[in-house]
Amino acid sequence: MTDARVLDAPWLRSGPAARVLALLNCDGEEARVVGGAVRNALLGIPIGDIDIATTALPTEVVRRAKAASIKSVPTGIDHGTVTLVLEGHPFEVTTLRLDTETFGRKAKVEFGRDWVGDAHRRDFTMNALSVSADGIIHDYVGGLADIAARRVRFIGDPAQRIAEDYLRILRFFRIHAAFGHGEPDRDGYLACIAARAGLATLSAERVRMEMLKLVVTDGAVGAITAMTDGGLLTSILGGVVYLGPFAAMIEAERQSALPPHPIRRLAALAVAVTEDARRLGTRLKLSNAETKALDSMGHRWWRFASADEARARRLLYRLGEANYRDRLLLGWARAGRDRSDPRWCDLALLPQRFTPPKFPLKAADFIARGIAEGPLLGHVLTLAEDAWLAADFPLDEPRLHAIADQAAARIHRDGRS
Known part of the structure; x- marks a missing residue:
């Protein structure tokens, strides 16, 4: 009508x-x-x-x-x-x-x-x-x-609609998360659970598309929880589902004034170690850049739990702004009872108040100190850079000369030149 x-x-x-x-x-x-x-x-x-x-x-x-x-x-x-x-x-x-x-x-x-x-x-x-x-x-x-x-409801018989295309299971939760209100429609929800084995017939590309859209919706936490309760996510992600960190990641983004980010949220939902990132990259056929970002987040994110600002500045220098932000937010999301510590928000906002300078010493500084070109030159540059970071990024000439002298002396002392 x-x-x-x-x-x-x-x-x-x-x-x-x-x-x-x-x-x-x-x-x-x-x-x-x-x-x-x-x-x-x-x-x-x-x-x-x-x-x-x-x-x-x-x-x-x-x-x-x-x-x-x-x-x-x-x-x-x-x-x-x-x-x-x-x-x-x-x-x-x-x-x-x-x-x-x-x-x-x-x-x-x-x-x-x-x-x-x-x-x-x-x-x-x-x-x-x-x-x-x-x-x-x-x-x-x-x-x-x-x-x-604000009710997402299948047209006609939910089971028939789903059997026509099993991707509609994921679409049901995504559309509900984006436009629905309250609990998912019961008939549709039960039909999705009954047909969950059909998810295995879907291509990874189609599942990826729906999941990355789903996790950034306003109602993502409720939808993801309903999917987990219905036994739907395990077959999609192939591992443990972390509902608490997922919700905490959304709150961390909000407190950091960051827009929703699908890969960051996927990491909170399913990545605890780098092996999780690689599994997800394969299962969902993520792009190389997406898999690399997940892998970076899963790599020793727990170090941020004990990081003071000085150490955080060094991590920002080493990781770059994007990887620093994403890994820190994963650590924040997984901090458990310590999530409320204001230090997390301060560290998340560090890139807004500190831009790491470039390492000012060059190969020529060490050649002038008697280090021959070759592997030792790279080694002494690494030693000097580590000392420069430990000294909190000094840029004045006397301190830079002292760092260069000490690194070169160590190479000479070890008999490697």
Whole structure:
């Protein structure tokens, strides 16, 4: 049944989205904005991509775009999706369809003109709303009521929806964490638990995408807790789940005025040692940079528990700002009863008040002191750098000369030159 409610959104009246709708809303065809953009607009939160559904076949969408000098990209044309790029904004335009057979991402589809049928093939009621160019909201599955209640609910039988694509288990918790309120819908939750073995059939790339989105949502703690209670996370992460440190990491980010960071939160959730980081990197097919960041966080994070500011300054120099911040926050999140110690916040804010200088001594300083080029030169530079750090980064010439002299003398004394 269609609700008479009207969405007052400026992007429906003018701009690139309105132009795409006008392009497709003529000569017997109809187009509407669907999915997340409608949901977010109704919730009063920023919208991301604007997706459009249409009765026009993909070839007709391409033809009209070409006639209007709009770039079209056949991003999923076998499934009816063409991306139109207008004024630098991409719009996924998908022909109405029915999934006649479903098996993960490889559904067999038939194109049609049935807006009700198209809505019923989607995952959750709040994602199945559509809005026409005049702002009229079309609701065939009770999505408006669920948005008002902040309730994430599967369309129809949850078990059937999940069997069509097991990624919907993760999407259920992510969408609830982002837009829901209170406990997850009971029927949906129980269906996810019953179907959890299906998570093993998903590609690591798809699981990674959903998990990294989930952990940075406002309701991540509640959703992650529900997933853990339902026995869902162990098969995904392949190890121990640390709920306390995960919640503590979110609080540490807040106190440090840092934005949510998915890899940092994943580390708090599942990384205690570097072996955990490498396991996650493999299981979720994380990028090399993501795995390296996890590995760095898992490496002796506990050293920060006893670090004073002088030692923290040295760690900041050694690790660099990003790795220092992430490893320190992991130590803070895992500090147990000591998390409330104000020292943690002071150390987290250290990069704002201290920028480590560059090591001022060079190879030429030691060659002038009789150290030959080669391995010993590298060794003496390391000795001098360690002494410079221990002396708290002096930059005055007398102290630098003394450090260089002492390092060179040690090499000569050991008979290595």
